[in-house]
Amino acid sequence: MVTVTGRDGAGRRWSIGEVARASGMTVRALHHYDEIGLLRASERTASGHRRYTGRDVRRLYRVRALRTLGLSLEEIADVLDGSADDLEAMRGLLAAQLHGLEAHAVRLRQLTDRLRGLLERLDGASMPDPDQFMTTLEMISVFEASFTPEQREQLARRRAELGPEAVEAAGLEWKELVEELLRHVQDGTPADDPRVRELVGRWDALGNRFHSTGADGERTKAAARRMWEEHSEELGRSLPWPAERMRELVRYLERVRQAGRRGH
Amino acid sequence: MVTVTGRDGAGRRWSIGEVARASGMTVRALHHYDEIGLLRASERTASGHRRYTGRDVRRLYRVRALRTLGLSLEEIADVLDGSADDLEAMRGLLAAQLHGLEAHAVRLRQLTDRLRGLLERLDGASMPDPDQFMTTLEMISVFEASFTPEQREQLARRRAELGPEAVEAAGLEWKELVEELLRHVQDGTPADDPRVRELVGRWDALGNRFHSTGADGERTKAAARRMWEEHSEELGRSLPWPAERMRELVRYLERVRQAGRRGH
DNA sequence: GCTTGAACCTGACGCGACGGAAGGTCCTAG
DNA sequence: CTAGGACCTTCCGTCGCGTCAGGTTCAAGC
Numbered sequence: 001m002v003t004v005t006g007r008d009g010a011g012r013r014w015s016i017g018e019v020a021r022a023s024g025m026t027v028r029a030l031h032h033y034d035e036i037g038l039l040r041a042s043e044r045t046a047s048g049h050r051r052y053t054g055r056d057v058r059r060l061y062r063v064r065a066l067r068t069l070g071l072s073l074e075e076i077a078d079v080l081d082g083s084a085d086d087l088e089a090m091r092g093l094l095a096a097q098l099h100g101l102e103a104h105a106v107r108l109r110q111l112t113d114r115l116r117g118l119l120e121r122l123d124g125a126s127m128p129d130p131d132q133f134m135t136t137l138e139m140i141s142v143f144e145a146s147f148t149p150e151q152r153e154q155l156a157r158r159r160a161e162l163g164p165e166a167v168e169a170a171g172l173e174w175k176e177l178v179e180e181l182l183r184h185v186q187d188g189t190p191a192d193d194p195r196v197r198e199l200v201g202r203w204d205a206l207g208n209r210f211h212s213t214g215a216d217g218e219r220t221k222a223a224a225r226r227m228w229e230e231h232s233e234e235l236g237r238s239l240p241w242p243a244e245r246m247r248e249l250v251r252y253l254e255r256v257r258q259a260g261r262r263g264h
Numbered sequence: 265m266v267t268v269t270g271r272d273g274a275g276r277r278w279s280i281g282e283v284a285r286a287s288g289m290t291v292r293a294l295h296h297y298d299e300i301g302l303l304r305a306s307e308r309t310a311s312g313h314r315r316y317t318g319r320d321v322r323r324l325y326r327v328r329a330l331r332t333l334g335l336s337l338e339e340i341a342d343v344l345d346g347s348a349d350d351l352e353a354m355r356g357l358l359a360a361q362l363h364g365l366e367a368h369a370v371r372l373r374q375l376t377d378r379l380r381g382l383l384e385r386l387d388g389a390s391m392p393d394p395d396q397f398m399t400t401l402e403m404i405s406v407f408e409a410s411f412t413p414e415q416r417e418q419l420a421r422r423r424a425e426l427g428p429e430a431v432e433a434a435g436l437e438w439k440e441l442v443e444e445l446l447r448h449v450q451d452g453t454p455a456d457d458p459r460v461r462e463l464v465g466r467w468d469a470l471g472n473r474f475h476s477t478g479a480d481g482e483r484t485k486a487a488a489r490r491m492w493e494e495h496s497e498e499l500g501r502s503l504p505w506p507a508e509r510m511r512e513l514v515r516y517l518e519r520v521r522q523a524g525r526r527g528h
Numbered sequence: 529g530c531t532t533g534a535a536c537c538t539g540a541c542g543c544g545a546c547g548g549a550a551g552g553t554c555c556t557a558g
Numbered sequence: 559c560t561a562g563g564a565c566c567t568t569c570c571g572t573c574g575c576g577t578c579a580g581g582t583t584c585a586a587g588c
Contacts, residue, residue: 065401137329
């Protein structure tokens with residue numbers, strides 16, 4: 001008198017509401033799965049009500065399990081309809097999913113780190129001016145758009161190697177260089193004047209300290225130069241000098257470097 | 265002869281294509297920002313082409329910067345249109361964002377851990393049967409639906425405290441209990457028989473080992489019992505006994521416990 | 529058989545941040 | 559004058575459902 005749940009003829013049938021309550025899904029979700037063909041009720045009553053068989057319910061449990069792993073409904077349909085529950089396909093899918101999630105986690109970590117850093121600076125009361133803060137944000141945005149993630153990481157490593165006081169000192173030296181060069185721009189000092197040539201040499205050396213050597217370093221330097229050329233406007237706004245004068249300065253720098261190459 | 269970039273009259277205008285190239289956004293995105301009112305070009309040519317002013321471009325840079333922090337366009341519009349760039353509002357928004365992302369990161373970690381665990385089991389070759397693997401997945405899904413995340417963590421901690429060999433031993437003891445009790449079910453042993461009462465006592469003690477004490481532990485136990493009652497079908501499928509007999513066993517257990525309470 | 533309330537049905541819109549295509553207008557250089 | 563590139567608006571699609579709206583069916587009580 002053993003009731004083997006046969007291929008599909010025998011056994012209980014469940015209404016959509018019963019299935020929903022038992023599985024913790026909503027009726028609407030089941031409707032949706034039916035619509036997209038992921039899980040259709042094997043039978044309908046004469047009036048069109050869905051009747052789910054035991055097989056259907058088992059399939060739903062698999063769907064739900066795979067959903068909690070973050071798979072898309074399409075991926076779930078593919079693997080469930082794959083030839084005889086192919087374990088290899090499943091393995092590949094889960095591995096790919098893990099890969100994607102790990103990549104996502106890395107980006108998330110970077111984001112939270114940046115947010116924490118920003119909030120610290122905000123809390124440090126060292127930034128009382130809303131406009132200055134927004135401008136800092138803009139600069140960060142320019143910075144991020146100009147370098148690849150690898151280059152940014154390279155720059156961060158180099159800064160860490162140099163240490164905070166060296167970075168601070170470099171900032172001060174750079175400030176002096178800007179002041180002096182701005183005076184030369186205003187005075188119309190020719191681009192092949194040895195004095196400005198020396199100043200630009202110090203400028204470039206200063207920049208080099210923050211780049212590593214080798215082909216990667218060169219590419220990073222080129223990206224930095226492009227950033228200055230294309231975004232001197234925005235970068236200038238966060239500096240204590242007028243943006244227009246900074247643009248002129250960048251153009252002047254380029255002329256001095258060219259004169260140096262020709263003179264050599 | 266200082267050209268102060270006036271309120272809005274003077275200065276360059278940029279076409280949408282120029283702005284897109286300079287900012288790294290797509291023309292379509294700028295159209296979208298215009299549509300939703302986040303960033304509209306201050307002017308139009310007679311024929312309807314957008315002309316962006318310097319102010320517009322500056323706003324775009326802020327939008328882009330805030331987007332890289334993961335804020336929604338609506339949130340960005342709110343802070344940018346807030347009264348005079350309110351720093352407090354900004355702080356609150358960024359703090360909330362950080363909070364949300366941290367919560368997201370936690371869920372992501374749990375997910376990747378689970379995926380890694382599953383893949384290890386798959387690689388361990390200890391699971392050659394696709395159907396068995398799918399059934400394991402279903403059980404996980406039932407398990408996760410039955411307990412709150414806190415309860416799951418509580419159970420995991422308790423298992424770790426007991427150590428793997430104690431868990432293994434408990435599994436074996438439980439298996440024996442099931443076999444003996446199934447025989448009593450089949451033999452129709454009355455629910456108040458001292459032998460089954462003793463067996464059920466051991467069963468409950470076995471379960472108690474995995475729950476912590478106090479109100480939390482009680483709630484976890486209740487959730488476990490509900491899981492057994494409502495999902496003996498699915499749980500039974502992954503066990504070496506027929507589901508129907510497991511269902512009978514669960515009902516029998518309940519009768520024995522009631523008889524015990526009455527007899528006392 | 530009738531009524532009533534719960535359960536069920538289909539169809540459609542909405543969300544978020546755009547991508548992409550269709551079909552037309554405008555601008556500029558040759 | 560013409561070609562082609564830049565620009566315009568409008569609309570559909572994405573993903574996984576939630577949430578109506580408006581109608582039909584079911585099960586129970588009278």
